[in-house]
Amino acid sequence: MTTQSPWVEVACDESGFSGTNLLDPASPVITHASVDLPETAAAELIDVLRTRLRRRTEYKSNQLLRPEQRPALEWLLSSLRGHAHVHSIDKSAYVAARVLELFTEEPSYGAGTSLGVDHSEVVAALRHRTGFLAAFVDLTRTKRVRLLDHAALDRFFATMPADVPALRAVTRARVEVVMQRLIDEDPALPPPLEPLVPALAETVLYWSAGGRSVAVVHDEQSALTPGRVARLGEYLAQRFEPAPLRSFEQVDSKHDPRVQVADFLAGIARRRRPDLVELLAPYTCAATKSSQV
Incomplete structure (x- = not known):
């Protein structure tokens, strides 16, 4: 043996x-x-x-x-x-999942892996919503950013699909808190992109x-x-x-x-x-x- x-x-x-x-x-x-x-x-x-x-x-x-x-x-x-x-x-599916992992749960280094929450059903509904995904990517690009981009935040919510129930948990207050943590380079948050x-x-x-x-x-x-x-x-x-x-x-x-x-x-x-x-x-x-x- x-x-x-x-x-x-x-x-x-x-x-x-x-x-x-x-x-x-x-x-x-x-x-x-x-x-x-x-x-x-x-x-x-x-x-x-x-x-x-x-x-x-x-x-x-x-x-x-x-x-x-x-x-x-x-x-x-x-x-x-x-x-x-x-x-x-799949990069588009990854981005779609990141919306939920970042803005509906406490982000962790298990997000995006088999140890994280299964968001596959919502991902299937979001992965082809390219305008919304692009707005999310634009919002969460925080390298060398020191202030929250309110115009990018507005675009994110303006493009958010109304027919995906899981996104109702994504509130402006929640997004602002998470984005500020990203801007402040909170080490507990994994990189979103x-x-x-x-x-x-x-x-x-x-x-x-x-x-x-x-x-x-x-x-x-x-x-x-x-x-x-x-x-x-x-x-x-x-x-x-x-x-x-x-x-x-x-x-x-x-x-x-x-x-x-x-x-x-x-x-x-x-x-x-x-x-x-x-x-x-x-x-x-x-x-x-x-x-x-």
């Missing part, structure tokens, strides 16, 4: 991250991929791909998606079986499997600040033992082949092509409950 290691190290990268521009129809999904490969194994994979793609330096997932590279694509995905995972988030934070949480929960701690090596990403990662780790530690997030390190992907492999997988999964569904099935999972549609 083999004994499961008390911790695992995974390397991560994303594809489709667009900052606060979450409603761009050209980039509707963000994928967060992770692999638990040793560095030597990842380097061997990259060397083979470099040879097959006939590229010495720069290589991207879209090159693997060309018809003539189908054998290389299938080889890569088969090589990763049992050592990789992809978490996907950063899907990589819940994506990281879901990745950690997947690899922890209820009994392991996870050491994360991640491509450099400004959204995952030390403060946010620390608060996410604290939130998870309060709910699971051992603490799911063991450590978090950001690296330059050019110097870590494991992150390069994760980058390939994230880019492939983000395309959502019908001919990739079966190939990606072992690695993908549904988005968080509040993002499912």
Whole structure:
């Protein structure tokens, strides 16, 4: 009988991250991929791909998606079986859920993950209300903002759908209080427009499997600040033992082949092509409950 290691190290990268521009129809999904490969194994994979793609330096997932590279694509995905995972988030659904998570409940670092409240029914009614979602995004962009934008607040309420009962709990007084906390950079509030934070949480929960701690090596990403990662780790530690997030390190992907492999997988999964569904099935999972549609 083999004994499961008390911790695992995974390397991560994303594809489709667009900052606060979450409603761009050209980039509707963000994928967060992770692999638990040793560095030597990842380097061997990259060397083979470099040879097959006939590229010495720069290589991207879209090159693997060309018809003539189908054998290389299938080889890569088969090589990763049992050592990789992809978490996907529909950005419009994420924004729709954030309205409720921010303005109808006490925001937490579990919001937007499987640990949070299931808002899927309301999300289904809101995710195509682009005017309302755009007004919410505009309202909650608070970087370098020191005063509440009352014009943005007015637009948010003017575009709010009247036929969604759950939104009746979103009052102006409540929104003003939460917005002031965001403007004041209250550390207890998770960032409202950063899907990589819940994506990281879901990745950690997947690899922890209820009994392991996870050491994360991640491509450099400004959204995952030390403060946010620390608060996410604290939130998870309060709910699971051992603490799911063991450590978090950001690296330059050019110097870590494991992150390069994760980058390939994230880019492939983000395309959502019908001919990739079966190939990606072992690695993908549904988005968080509040993002499912």
